[in-house]
C-alpha cells in the first residue's frame with residue numbers, strides 16, 4: 001500500500017469492525033437515533049506519576065468534523081461477507097451510512113490541562129449509533145498523545161529549565177506514532193524536535209546535530225568537524241564520542257578556535273555515550289579553560305526523567321538534553337489505558353436511564369450520569385477535583401469521595417473558587433470551539449503544572465491529588481451497583 005494513499009484516505013473506517021457491526025445492529029433495532037452519553041477517561045496516571053496532561057483533542061476534532069463514509073469506504077463494507085458468504089451489511093444500511101453526518105454534542109477538557117483518573121476528558125452526547133461509532137478513533141488519538149505529553153512534562157520537570165529536544169522519530173511506533181509523539185512532546189514542554197515533517201505540519205521548531213556517520217565518512221575527526229562547521233559556521237553542534245570522547249572535545253575546541261578566528265562561533269558539542277556526568281564535567285572544564293564558556297553541552301543516549309534527575313544530582317554540566325526513544329515510545333508505559341463508556345440513555349418518556357459497567361475491580365466499574373469535572377482552587381493552587389452529574393442538583397457544600405477508597409473524603413467550603421473543565425466543542429455536530437495554537441497549549445501545561453503541589457509533581461511515589469466523585473453521584477453509583485449485582489444473583 002502506497003503511503004500517499006494511506007494519508008489521503010478517509011478515516012471513517014479507522015475503527016474496530018465491532019463498531020460497524022454494532023452500528024448495523026442499532027440501526028436494525030431502530031435504536032440508531034436513541035440519545036446516548038459516553039465518556040472517555042483513564043483509570044490510572046501513567047508512569048506511576050501524580051498527574052496526567054490531556055492532549056490530542058485537535059486531531060480528535062479533525063476526525064469528527066470530517067466523519068463521513070466515502071464511496072470507496074462503502075464499497076469496502078459492501079464487499080465484507082459473513083461466515084456463510086452472505087453480505088455482512090444490507091444495502092439499506094450502507095445507504096444510511098452514505099448520508100450519515102456527525103450530529104453529536106461533544107464537551108472536552110482542553111489540551112494541556114492537568115487531569116486525573118476517572119475524569120471524562122471527552123463527553124459525547126447524541127445518537128447512539130454515532131456516539132458508539134467514534135469510540136476507537138477517539139481513543140487511539142487521545143490515549144497516545146495524552147501519554148506522551150505526560151511523559152514529556154515529567155522529562156521537562158527533571159531538566160529544570162534546560163532545553164529539551166525530542167529525537168524520537170527513529171524509534172517511534174511507525175509514522176503516525178512519530179508525528180503524534182512529536183506534537184504531544186512539544187505540548188508537554190519539549191523545546192524542539194528533530195522531526196522535520198512534524199516541524200512543517202505543526203510549526204514546531206526543528207533542531208539537531210549530526211550523526212557518527214558524518215565523522216566516519218572523513219579521514220579524520222578534525223576534518224569532519226571543520227567540514228561541518230564550514231557548512232554551518234554559527235550553528236554547529238559537534239558529536240564528540242565517535243572514537244574517544246575527551247579527545248573529541250579537544251578537536252571540537254580546535255574547530256571552535258578556527259571558527260572564532262573567522263568571526264563565527266561553535267554552538268555546542270554532543271555527548272552520546274559513556275558516563276555522561278563525568279564526561280560533561282571534563283568537557284566543560286576543557287571548553288572553559290580554552291575560553292569557550294558559551295559552547296553548549298548537549299547529551300543524548302537513552303535519557304529519561306530518572307537519568308536526567310540523576311545526572312543533575314551528580315553535577316553533570318549538560319545544558320541541552322536530546323531525548324528520543326523513551327519519550328516518543330513512552331517506553332516504561334507504552335499505553336495509557338483510556339476507555340470510553342456508555343453512561344446514560346434517553347428513554348421514550350424523555351427521562352435519562354443511567355448505565356454502568358460492573359467489574360469485580362472497583363476501579364473498573366464505570367461512572368453513571370452526565371458528568372462534568374469541577375476543579376476547586378485558591379491562590380496557592382488546586383485544592384481538589386470533583387466529578388458530578390450535571391443533571392442532579394449540587395449541594396452548597398459538596399463532599400468529594402475517592403471512588404477507590406471511600407474513607408478518603410474532602411469537604412469543599414461554600415464559596416470556594418472553581419471552574420468546570422469540560423467545555424463545549426461541538427453542539428449538535430457544529431464546531432463551537434476555537435482551536436488554540438500549539439504554543440498556547442504548551443504555555444497552558446506550564447501554568448497548569450505550576451498549580452500542582454510539588455508533592456503531586458514528584459516523579460517517584462507522588463502524593464495522590466484529591467480527585468473523586470461528588471457524594472450524591474457516588475451514592476447513586478453505589479445503589480446502581482447493588483441493584484445490578486442483585487439482578488445478577490437472581491438470574
Ligand SMILES: Nc1ncnc2c1ncn2[C@@H]1O[C@H](COP(=O)(O)OP(=O)(O)OP(=O)(O)O)[C@@H](O)[C@H]1O
Pocket residue numbers: 272273274275276277278300301302303307310311314
Ligand atoms: N553518570 C550517569 N549516571 C546515570 N546514568 C548514566 C550516566 N551516564 C550515562 N548514563 C545512562 O546509562 C545508560 C548507559 O548506556 P549504555 O550501556 O548503552 O552505555 P554507553 O556507554 O552509552 O554505550 P554505547 O556506546 O553502546 O552507547 C544510558 O541510558 C545513559 O543515558
Ligand SMILES: O=P(O)(O)OC[C@H]1O[C@H](OP(=O)(O)OP(=O)(O)O)[C@H](O)[C@@H]1O
Pocket residue numbers: 167168170171272300301302303322323324325326
Ligand atoms: O537515545 P535516544 O534517547 O533514543 O536518542 C536518540 C539516539 O539516536 C541516535 O543514535 P542511535 O540510537 O541511532 O544510535 P546509537 O544507539 O548507536 O547511539 C542518537 O545518537 C541518540 O543516541
Ligand SMILES: O=C(O)c1cccnc1
Pocket residue numbers: 167168194207208209210211300322324
Ligand atoms: O540531531 C540529532 O543529534 C539527532 C537526531 C535524531 C536522533 N538522534 C540525534
